[in-house]
Amino acid sequence: MGITGRNPVGIFLFLFLFISYFLSLFCQAANTITQGQPIRDGQTVISEGQNFELGFFSPANSSSRYVGIWYYSLPEKAVIWVGNRESPISDQSGVLWIGENGNLMVLDGNNKSVWSTNASIPSQNATAALNDEGDLILSGSDNKVYWQSSNDPTDTFLPGMRVQVNAEMGENRAFTSWKSANDPSPGRYSLGVDPRASPQIVVWEGEDRRWRSGHWDGRIFSGVPNMTGNYLYGFGLSDLENGSRYFTYTPSNAADKLRFRIRWDGYEEQLRWQKDTGNWSVIQSQPANQCELYNKCGDFAVCSASDSAICSCMKGFVPKYTDQWNKGNWSGGCMRSTQLQCQRNVSNIAEETDGFFDLMCMKLPDFPDLMVVDSDETCEGMCLQNCSCIAYAEVNGIGCMIWKRDLVDVQHFAKGGNKLRIRLAHSELVLPTVSSISCCKYKQDKPIFEASKSREFSTDLSGSVDLAIEGNETSRPELPLFNFNSVVIATNNFSEDNKLGEGGFGSVYKGRLPGGQEIAVKRLSRRSVQGLEEFKNEIILIAKLQHRNLVRLLGCCIQGEEKMLLYEYMPNKSLDGFLFDSSKQALLDWRKRFTIIEGIARGLLYLHRDSRLRIIHRDLKASNILLDEDMNPKISDFGMARIFGGNQHEANTNRVVGTYGYMSPEYAMEGLFSVKSDVYSFGVLLLEIITGRRNTSFRLSEYSSLIGHVWHLWHEEKAMELVDPSIRDTCSRDEALRCIHVGMLCVQDSAAQRPTMSSVVIMLESEATALPLPRQPTFTSMRSSFVDTESCMEGHEIVSSNDVTVTMVFGR
The missing domain is CATH 2.90.10.10 (Bulb-type lectin domain)
Known part of the structure; x- marks a missing residue:
């Protein structure tokens, strides 16, 4: 039936409503x-x-x-x-x-x-x-x-939003994470404000703290040392007329799309929309490293992300559970070694008065009390008058902060942070007396020793060598000084059974301290001139360097003509002991070799870019890579290393030191060294790790060096034939080929054509990174035509010109 007999107005109204509904x-x-x-x-x-x-x-x-x-x-x-x-x-x-x-x-x-x-x-x-x-x-x-x-927010904080800060209300857990990346139901983590003392941003995991920003000082959150740039300097604490206080965020550019969120996996991050790439970029994320995890090292301990052993007890404190601490379980924290004067009810005489020790560049502990200091008082005086006060800090924008409870979640920054003054017994503040020690300083890249007043000592761990960087007196790490007799006992009177190796500097011995810790003792030969210079250099450099891929210097012993360095002991000795021994090569499977390559690369990157000093190692080789019990690599032997100034990129020397086969052409022939000469040595070492062959084992072949052999097979597209036969069938083909390619880039003749170590790390760890093609090498750092006779000495093999040496340093 058609529509001709229907009411046209009704039909029109029906169609209008029908179309409107579906359009809606x-x-x-x-x-x-x-x-x-x-x-x-x-x-x-x-x-x-x-x-x-x-x-x-x-x-x-x-x-x-x-x-x-x-x-x-x-x-x-x-x-x-x-x-x-x-x-x-x-x-x-x-x-x-x-x-x-x-x-x-x-x-x-x-x-x-x-x-x-x-x-x-x-x-x-x-x-x-x-x-x-x-x-x-x-x-x-x-x-x-x-x-x-x-x-009533979910997991995201936007510019223009206000997060209430109210001491009476207490913690404001304003934002709650998703349960997973694809499930917006409430998750395990929350983000908000703790208003106590000076407010701070906190991430909680359930009821436990996971990360905190440090206290707001009116400009920045003091526990975020990299809080710089326009995208982080937008926070403000506003007071409204009704007495309410709110944290707000205002971007410098209103057109930017910015957001903060607490991710489902417990990370707070700030993101910005990038129009050019069409995605969100992460501007900052917390916790950024292990030390950012709340109270990682336990009470009365300091966490430093740049140190190989990231946790250390504060001065005046010792590990609460030594066995666990030495195994890397730091959760037990530290305890005070000497009671405070007021806790011992000792009469208040000058010799017994408590004092304060300064910890610089600190993320201040959690849970302080704010104190109002009258004009006739000081923050220090208020702390001393209260026996419950164990530390204080005076911070611009905050005022006097004191701590009456355990010091928790303390972190040391390379820069930024605040000064924390911890309260110690008088005996902890008096420097131990020592005998015949010298204060070590450096000027540019030339180390010098300055004599100091002789004093007496008798304890096993009898003092410390104070190392100061000239022009930077705020950075003064202390190197423990060991008594000679204690080292004699530890090494069983330097017995042959404890001997690990020897070289031009002297000998290395295994030892054991009274607490059971194993050590390696590097004993300087009295006849070794080069060894003395190396000793001075190492005591200056390595005491300031802390990284998981650098060997750790535990202390030194200086008494009369005896000069010794004490290191952490590496049970698997050195890399060359596995790499070039046919009976042990198979123990280094592909995964271990790749991990070793990555570790060495990261250690060098730390030396070149991330440490407080810019260090050129100058003697990177397989025998100077030590292996811990888990086969993790540790770069050792800094006797030939040099410090570069902040703007210095290259230096020249008349005395070329190092090991032939590992030296870059410009260093071997012209005495020029830079970070790129270390990159060359790394390239040689990388190729040795892949092939299981020494670079020098090709001297009598048609290629004259491993580099020439690698280039030949790589150019002929037969690079997999280079891989050590003991692991060739089980290795990752893509990773192996990438490593060989990176190695060839590192041993380019021209220093300018070699990558930096930061680029090397990226190339090794990212399969998506496109690699440039290397050029055919024409030079190798082999023997030259004359010898520096002044450098010859008994027991020290000279193998090339200008003090180019091979030192027989075994695994320590």
Whole structure:
């Protein structure tokens, strides 16, 4: 039957309503939701400036539906707020609407409420508007705001939002992570503010602290030393007329899309949208390293991410559980070795008065008390008058802070931080007396010794050598000084059974300290001139260097003509003992070799770029790579190393020192050395690790060196034939070929064509990095035509010109 007999007005009205209904399913242009105008799954609301969008969504790999807010028109849906995060809808029947009581509600297909704002709204003419700051605001006909999403956040903090700071309210855990990357239900981690003393940002894992920012000093959070740049300097603490305080964030460029969030895996991060690349870039993320994890080293300990053993007890404190501490379990922390004067009820005489020891560049401990200091008082005096006070700090923008409880979550920074003054007994502050020691200093790259006043000592660990960097008196690490008799006992009177190796400097012995710690003792030969110079150099350099891939110097012994260095003992001795021994080569499988290569590269990167000093090693070789019990590599023997100034990139020497086969052409022939000469040595060492062959083992072959042999097979596309036969069938082909390629780049004739160690690390660890093609090498650092006879000495083999030497240093 046709429509000719029907009422045309009724038909028109029906079609209009029908079309309007279906159009509403696909578009929702307004930025507001009103009563009687529900938002159904498939519809969205867009803020007036088209910055944000509100609607239903499903996370990746999920069919569950949630009401959320996200950035409008970005290719990656960055959700900044979720409503029904605890009650997802299983299909697309959901509706967001304003109910009769004026509240926003999410209903499922059965008209059951799965989420509501639960506000008390006297007016029934409520509306909800999405603004350009990403805030969904519910207000009544009286224009009063009754609820807003920024006061009920999920995991994201945006510019313009306010996080309340209220001491009476206590901790404000404003943001809660997703449960997983694809599940917005509440997760294990929360982010918010601890308002005690001076407020700080905290990440919690359940009820436990995971990370904290350090205290707000009016400009920055003092525990974030890299808090620089316009994108971090946008925080402010605002006081409102009603007495409320809020943290806010204002970006320097209002056009930037910035957000902070607590990720599902417990990391706080700040992100910025990059228009040119079309993705979110991470500006900063916390915790950034192991030391950022809350109280990583336990009470009364200091964590330093740049040190190989990241945890150390504060001065005046010792490990609480020594056995666990020595095994790397630092959670037990440290305990005071000598009671304070006020705790011992000793009469207050000058010799017994407690004092303070300064710890510089510190992330201050958690849980301080703020003190009001009157004009006739000092922060130090207030602390001394209170026996419960164990430390204090005076911080610009905060004032006097004192600590009456255990010092927890203390970290040492390479730069930044604050000075912490810890309270110690008088006896802990008096420097131990020592005999015949010298204060070591350096000027540019030339080490010098300065004589100091002779004093007496008698204890096993009898003092310390104070090392100062000229022009930087705030950095003065102490090197423990051991009594000669204690070293004699530790090494069984330097018995032959304890001897590990020898070289031009003297001999190396294994020893054991009274507490059971194994050590390696490097004893300087009295006849060794070169050894004395190396001794001076090592005591200056390695005492200041702390990295997991550098051997650790434990102390020294200087008594009369006896001069010794004490190192951590490496049970697997040196790399060459495995690499070039056919009976042990198979013990170095591919995974171990690749780990060793990475470790050496990271150790060199630390020396060249990340340490407080820029160090050129100058004698990198297989025998100077020591292996711990887990076969982790440790770069050793800094006797020939040199310090570079901040702007110095290259130096020249008339006395070329090192080991032939590992030296770069410009160093061997012209005496020029730089970070690139270390890169060359690393390249040779890398190729030796891959092939299991010494570079010098090809001297009588047609290639004259390993480098020539590698180039030949690599150029003929037969590079896999280079891999040590003992591991060739089990190694990762792609990793092996990449390593060989990197090795060839490192041994380029021209220093300018070699990569830096930072590039080397990236090339080794990233399969996506494209590698440039190397040029055919034409030079190798072999013997030259004359010998520096002044450098010859008994027991020291001279093998090439200008003091180019091979020292027989075995694994220590």
